[in-house]
Structures are given as structure tokens and as C-alpha cells.
Amino acid sequence: MAKRIDVSDLDIFYGSFKAVEGVSMSIEPRAVTAFIGPSGCGKSTVLRTLNRMHEVIPGGRVEGKVLLDGQDLYAKDVDPVGVRRTVGMVFQRPNPFPTMTIRDNVAAGLKLNGVKNKARLDEVIEKSLKGANLWNEVKDRLDKPGAGLSGGQQQRLCIARAIAVEPQVLLMDEPCSALDPISTLAIEDLINELKERYTIVIVTHNMQQAARVSDQTAFFNLKATGQPGKLVELDSTSKIFNNPTEKATEDYISGRFG
Amino acid sequence: MTAITNDLPRDRALAEPRDLDLRGKSGSRAIKNSVATAVMWAAFAIAVIPLVWILVTVAVKGGHLILDSTWWTNSQQGVTARREGGGAVHAIQGTLIQGLVTALISVPIGVLTAVYLVEYGRGRFARIVSFMVDILTGVPSIVAGLFIYAVFITTFGFTRAGIFVCLSLTLLMIPVVVRSTEEMLKLVPNELREAAYALGVPKWKTIFSVVLPTAFSGIITGVLLGLARVMGETAPLLILGPYTKAIATDLFGGNMATLPTMINQDRDQAVTLPAYDRIWAAALTLILLILLLNLLGRLASRFSKV
Numbered sequence: 066m067a068k069r070i071d072v073s074d075l076d077i078f079y080g081s082f083k084a085v086e087g088v089s090m091s092i093e094p095r096a097v098t099a100f101i102g103p104s105g106c107g108k109s110t111v112l113r114t115l116n117r118m119h120e121v122i123p124g125g126r127v128e129g130k131v132l133l134d135g136q137d138l139y140a141k142d143v144d145p146v147g148v149r150r151t152v153g154m155v156f157q158r159p160n161p162f163p164t165m166t167i168r169d170n171v172a173a174g175l176k177l178n179g180v181k182n183k184a185r186l187d188e189v190i191e192k193s194l195k196g197a198n199l200w201n202e203v204k205d206r207l208d209k210p211g212a213g214l215s216g217g218q219q220q221r222l223c224i225a226r227a228i229a230v231e232p233q234v235l236l237m238d239e240p241c242s243a244l245d246p247i248s249t250l251a252i253e254d255l256i257n258e259l260k261e262r263y264t265i266v267i268v269t270h271n272m273q274q275a276a277r278v279s280d281q282t283a284f285f286n287l288k289a290t291g292q293p294g295k296l297v298e299l300d301s302t303s304k305i306f307n308n309p310t311e312k313a314t315e316d317y318i319s320g321r322f323g
Numbered sequence: 324m325t326a327i328t329n330d331l332p333r334d335r336a337l338a339e340p341r342d343l344d345l346r347g348k349s350g351s352r353a354i355k356n357s358v359a360t361a362v363m364w365a366a367f368a369i370a371v372i373p374l375v376w377i378l379v380t381v382a383v384k385g386g387h388l389i390l391d392s393t394w395w396t397n398s399q400q401g402v403t404a405r406r407e408g409g410g411a412v413h414a415i416q417g418t419l420i421q422g423l424v425t426a427l428i429s430v431p432i433g434v435l436t437a438v439y440l441v442e443y444g445r446g447r448f449a450r451i452v453s454f455m456v457d458i459l460t461g462v463p464s465i466v467a468g469l470f471i472y473a474v475f476i477t478t479f480g481f482t483r484a485g486i487f488v489c490l491s492l493t494l495l496m497i498p499v500v501v502r503s504t505e506e507m508l509k510l511v512p513n514e515l516r517e518a519a520y521a522l523g524v525p526k527w528k529t530i531f532s533v534v535l536p537t538a539f540s541g542i543i544t545g546v547l548l549g550l551a552r553v554m555g556e557t558a559p560l561l562i563l564g565p566y567t568k569a570i571a572t573d574l575f576g577g578n579m580a581t582l583p584t585m586i587n588q589d590r591d592q593a594v595t596l597p598a599y600d601r602i603w604a605a606a607l608t609l610i611l612l613i614l615l616l617n618l619l620g621r622l623a624s625r626f627s628k629v
Contacts, residue, residue, distance in 0.1 A: 121520055123445065150523030160514040164536040174522035177532050223518070230522055 067094040067264040068134040068151075068233040070115060075129035076293075077110050077119060084110050086293035088129075090283060097260050099275035099302065100268045102285035103317070107294030108268050111285070112236050115266065116152035117145040133234070150178075153232035157239040159219035161211035161226070167203050170211040170222055174230035189229050197225035198255050217248025224255065228263075235259060237267040241274065253278050272318065276306050284314045381610060385603030389611075394604060399568035399585075404592035411605055413570040414585040418612065420572060421485055421564075421581060422554045425492040430546055432493075433500025434535075440501070441508040442530055460498040467494040468559030476563075483563050485574035488581075491559035496549045503545025507538040540626040547620035551613045557583040582609040 070092040077085040085107035092098045100108035113119040114127050117138060131138045138148050161170045169176065171190045180186060190207070194200040199221040203214070211222055220240060227235060237256070241249040256278050259265060269275050275282050283299040298311050309315045388394050397410030440453055471491040475481045511534050519529040535542070560581050566588045567578035586605045589598040 116521065118517065118521060121517060146520075146523050146525050148523075149521055154517075154521035156514060156518065156521075158514060160512070160518045162515060162518070162533055162537070164533075164539070173519070173533075174524065177519065177522070177524045177528050226518075226522065 067262060069094045069264065070234065070266075071130075071132040071135075072111075072115075073130045073132070075111070075114065075127065075131065077107065077114055078124075078126050078128075079122065080124035083293045086288075086295050088296045090296060090299045092264060092266060093281060094264045095260060095262070096280040097256060097265045097267060097278050098281040098283060098299075099279035100266065100283050100285060101270075101272060101275050101317075102294070102297075103287070104270075105294070106285040106287050108283075108285045109238050110294075111296075112238055112266060112268050113154075115234070115236055116154055117148045118154060120145065150174075150230055151232055152234040152236060153227035153230060154236045155220070155223050155227050155238065155240050158243050159216055159223050161214070161219050161222050163210070163212045165211060166208045167211045167214070167222065168207040171225050171229050173226055178230075193225040193229040194222075196228050196259070197221045198251060198258075199225055215248070217244050217251060220244060220248065220252060221255065224252070224259075228259070232263070234264040234266070237265065239268050239270060242270060249274070272306075276302060282306070284309070284311070284317060286313055286317070378610070381603055381607045384600070385605070385607035388600055388604035389607055394608075398570045398580075399601075400570070402568065404589070404598040405595045407597040407600075409568075409601075411582070411585060411601075411608055413568065414580040414582045414605060415608060415612070416570060416572065417485070417564075417579045417581040418554055418583075418609070420574065421489050421492065421579070422550055424486070424489040424574060425496055425553055426546060426550050428489065428493045429496040429500055429549070433497045433546075433549075434504050434542060436497070436501045437504035437508055438530060438535075441505055442526070442534070456498050456501050459494065460502070462494065463558075464491075464495055464556045465558035465562070467491045468562040470494070471559070472562050482576070483565055484576055485564055485579040488560055488564040488579075489574065491563060492553040492556060495556060495559075496553045499549035499552060500546055503549065504538070504542050507541035507545065508534060510541070511537045540623045544620040544624040547616050547623065551616040551620070554616070555583070555609060555613055557587070560584050561587060582606075582612070 071090075072092075073089045075085065075088040076083060077088075088111055100112060102108050110119060115131060115138075119125045119127060127139060129139075133148075133151065137143070138152075162173060165173060168190055171193050172180075172186045175186060175189060191200065191204075194203060199218060202218060203209075203222075211219065214222060220243075224235075224240075241252050244252065253274065256265060256267065260280075267275075267278065279302045281299060282302045282305040284297045284305065285294055286297045287294050297313050298305070298309065300310070304310075305314060306318055309318065393408065394410040394412075395415075396412055397408075398413035399409040399411075400413075402409035436452065436456070440449060440456075443449075444452065468491045471487050471494070472483075475487050475490070476483060481487070515533055515537060516529055519533045520526070524532070560583050564581060564584060565578040566584040567580050569580075571577055571579045573579070582605050586602050586609070589602045589605065592598045
């Protein structure tokens with residue numbers, strides 16, 4: 066059920082400002098692809114175009130093609146809401162719905178889309194929480210508010226919420242940057258398990274994390290200050306970290322940037 | 324708060340005792356501090372004295388009547404200005420009914436306008452709507468009353484009735500609800516909207532199932548404070564809602580009493596002591612009602628999720 070993503074000649078705009086230029090890449094199914102690069106180089110922006118979340122921002126628009134198993138996400142007759150059901154997303158800061166219980170948070174995607182069958186919801190809730198390695202910690206307090214969990218648990222709750230709608234692809238925008246090392250480790254273990262079933266794309270500022278969890282790594286960079294960001298290279302993680310093709314990648318990896 | 328210890332490292336060149344004396348305050352700064360404190364306390368006292376004065380006067384002069392249970396059970400039917408007795412239940416009911424109907428009309432319009440302005444409104448039309456709300460905020464209550472009178476009574480030929488009072492109060496309440504709801508919706512973190520979008524939830528459903536529930540208690544607070552404001556309004560009531568001494572609950576026909584019009588009515592006849600007492604008691608009742616709404620509003624804000 067995991068799908069591959071092919072991006073070709075993607076330009077991304079905020080109003081008249083071109084933020085990212087000429088991105089072409091292939092993201093493999095059932096693997097983890099990490100996006101690395103300095104702040105402001107457009108890696109989160111590229112990530113958000115993969116489930117049409119970029120256009121939620123006023124003025125946000127995209128030129129080019131993003132193919133999900135050959136189907137263009139930006140074709141005229143494609144419904145962005147449908148795209149987002151297929152391509153799930155986990156955000157930088159844990160953002161459980163504050164008015165909802167743990168149970169309702171996990172079921173939110175299904176409930177808000179009209180699923181009412183309680184037996185089915187309970188089944189999905191248990192499966193998703195187990196999938197996010199959170200079940201044992203919360204199974205006795207499913208009716209407590211989701212906001213009462215620790216930061217790391219909240220982030221795993223958000224992952225459970227994202228996988229409850231059974232997406233094909235899971236996008237993660239710096240999912241560990243607000244978490245402590247223990248919670249980070251828990252999420253990284255979880256990513257390793259999830260890649261058996263999902264195509265995962267993760268943005269991270271932590272190069273050790275990219276090296277630990279990913280199979281492919283894409284390095285993004287700015288051409289120059291004020292210029293749009295671009296994809297420098299995409300290759301297997303071991304190649305990028307040991308023997309990158311581009312000099313800029315090597316400089317960034319080894320900390321000799323700029 | 325000069326809790327600074329004296330064991331400074333005096334033997335170091337950086338900490339010459341002459342250069343670094345942390346003990347005591349400098350004279351002029353202490354004086355400025357005292358003056359500023361005194362001025363602020365004086366300003367506070369000036370603001371509070373009239374308030375306390377009003378509350379005490381109203382409580383002293385009206386207190387004995389509202390402590391009587393007949394005040395809360397009887398109307399003024401058959402009670403003349405010279406006679407004691409009767410109650411204010413007709414006016415309390417009228418004020419509550421008119422307030423409730425006003426809220427029922429204003430809240431959906433106000434909340435949905437705020438949703439439009441925060442969630443959808445872009446460009447020229449949104450700016451016009453926002454500007455109109457600003458103008459409406461500044462409309463004096465008597466103008467709102469006269470406007471409704473001109474439209475419904477003069478132009479369409481209806482007779483004065485409670486519903487027209489509600490319509491004019493609606494004009495005053497909508498901007499309050501719009502502005503307070505707008506503020507609460509802006510406080511809802513964008514991350515929650517994005518989280519819902521990322522689950523494949525359509526925008527309208529996100530607003531109704533995630534954004535509005537998150538801001539719910541704040542919106543309730545705004546509604547109650549807005550209601551408290553319009554329930555004390557008098558001018559539209561004088562123009563559109565003729566007084567009656569009997570209990571009347573029909574908004575669509577006949578006279579209908581409210582607390583402000585009861586105060587006004589008894590003021591007209593206040594040559595006699597019983598009517599004079601009833602003014603104070605009705606005023607106290609109105610203050611208590613509005614105070615209660617304010618307290619409920621504050622209470623609701625405690626349960627805020629944002």
C-alpha cells in the first residue's frame with residue numbers, strides 16, 4: 066500500500082516570491098527519505114507540497130508535477146482533501162486537539178470524515194496506538210485529554226492520529242525537534258517500524274538522526290541569500306554521508322558550511 | 324528588596340568597594356518611586372470611589388425591597404405609585420426574555436461573521452465587513468432604536484412591540500460578539516487547523532469540529548459580556564418597548580415591561596415614597612442581573628482551552 070513519489074521540475078511560490086526552484090526527485094516506497102539542509106532552504110516547503118498543505122498558506126502556489134504512483138497530485142480534477150487522506154503528516158510541535166480525549170484524538174480523522182461505527186473506531190484506535198508504540202502507556206486513560214500527555218507521548222499520539230486514517234505516505238516535519246533524547250529515540254524506533262508499511266519522508270536538522278533513520282537523503286540548499294532554495298543532491302544515505310558527489314553537501318555534512 | 328549579601332569579592336580589582344556599592348537606594352530614585360506609587364493609588368481610588376458609592380447607595384436604598392420575596396414573585400399590576408407592594412417579576416421576565424431573544428439572533432450572526440473574517444475573509448470585501456463592524460460598534464443605542472423605529476414602525480406600519488426592542492439590541496450586540504469571537508478564533512493555534520487539514524478534514528468541518536470547540540469558552544465569555552452590556556441599554560427600550568405593569572411575555576404584540584423602563588416609569592411618578600423605593604430596588608435588581616452575567620462570563624473563561 067506504500068506508494069512512490071516522483072517530483073519533477075517543481076517550483077514553489079509564496080505570493081510572488083519563489084521559495085524553491087526546479088526540484089526533481091524520486092522518493093522510494095517502503096523506505097525513509099530524509100530532507101536535510103540549512104534553515105530557510107525550503108525543505109519543509111517541499112515536504113508540504115507533497116500533500117498539498119503548502120496551498121493552505123495564503124498566496125502559496127506550486128508549478129510542476131508531483132506524481133503519486135503516476136497520478137499527478139496537482140492535476141485539475143484532484144481534490145486536495147483527498148490527497149491529504151492519502152498522504153498523512155506529522156508536525157514539528159506535537160499538536161493534539163485540546164478539546165478531545167486521547168481516544169477522540171486518534172479517531173479524529175475518521176470521526177470528522179463521518180465514520181460512526183463504534184466497534185470499527187475502537188479497533189482502529191487500538192491498532193493505531195499500538196502502531197505508534199503508545200498503547201501500553203495510555204490504554205487505561207483513553208478518556209483523559211490528549212493535552213495531558215508528555216511531549217513525546219503527544220507526538221506519538223499525533224503519529225497514531227496520522228496513521229489511523231491509513232495513509233499511503235507519512236510526512237514528518239522535524240518530528241523530534243521539540244522532544245528530549247529518550248522520546249526522540251522512541252520516535253526513531255517507531256519510524257523504523259513504520260517504514261515496513263509506509264513511504265516516509267522526514268525533514269530533520271539533526272544529521273545524526275538522518276544518518277540513523279533514513280535510507281535515502283536529500284540535501285537542499287539556497288543558491289544565495291534571497292534566492293530560491295534548490296535540491297543539491299539525493300542519494301542513498303550512506304553515499305551522502307560518506308562520499309557525496311557535490312562539494313556543498315560535503316561541506317554541510319562535515320560542518321564546514323559556507 | 325535589597326537582599327544582596329555583603330560578601331562581595333573585595334580583594335579583586337574589579338570589585339573596588341567605592342565602585343560597587345549595592346547597599347541602599349539612591350535618594351532621588353526612592354522619591355520618584357514613592358510619588359509614582361502614590362499617584363497610581365490615587366488614580367485607582369478616584370476610579371473606584373464613584374463605583375462603590377453607586378453600589379452602596381443602590382444597595383442601601385433598594386435592598387430592603389428586593390429582600391422581600393414578593394419582589395421576585397409579583398408584578399406591579401394594580402399597584403399605584405402611592406401604594407407600597409407588588410414586585411418586579413414582570414420587568415425581570417421582560418428583560419430576560421428580550422435579552423435571550425437578542426442573543427439568539429445576534430450570536431449566530433456574530434459568530435459566523437467572525438468565522439468569515441478570521442477563516443475566509445481576504446481582500447476588499449473582508450475589509451469592508453470589518454470596517455462595517457467598527458462602525459456598528461460606534462452606533463449610539465438611541466440611533467439603533469430610532470433606526471428600527473423608522474424601518475418597522477414608520478415605514479412598515481407595525482405597532483411597537485418587544486421584538487423590535489430585540490432587533491435594535493441585536494444591532495448593538497452583534498459587533499461585540501463579532502469582535503470578541505474574532506479575538507478568540509485568532510488565539511486558536513494555526514497548527515490545530517493544519518493538523519485537521521492533514522487528516523483530510525475539509526475546511527468547514529475543521530472550523531466546526533476543531534476551531535470553534537477550542538475557542539468555545541472564550542466565545543461564551545464574549546457572548547455573556549455582550550449580553551450584559553445590551554441588557555442594561557435603555558434608549559431603544561424607551562422608543563420601542565412601552566411599559567406595562569402586568570406580566571407580558573408576548574414579544575409580538577402589546578406592551579412589555581423591562582427593568583430599565585420600570586425604573587423610568589417609577590421615576591416619572593417619584594413624588595411618592597413607594598415609587599421612589601421601587602426605582603432603587605429595580606436598579607439594584609438590574610445591577611445584580613448584569614453582575615451575574617459578568618460572573619458567568621468570567622467563570623466560562625476559566626475553562627478556556629487556548
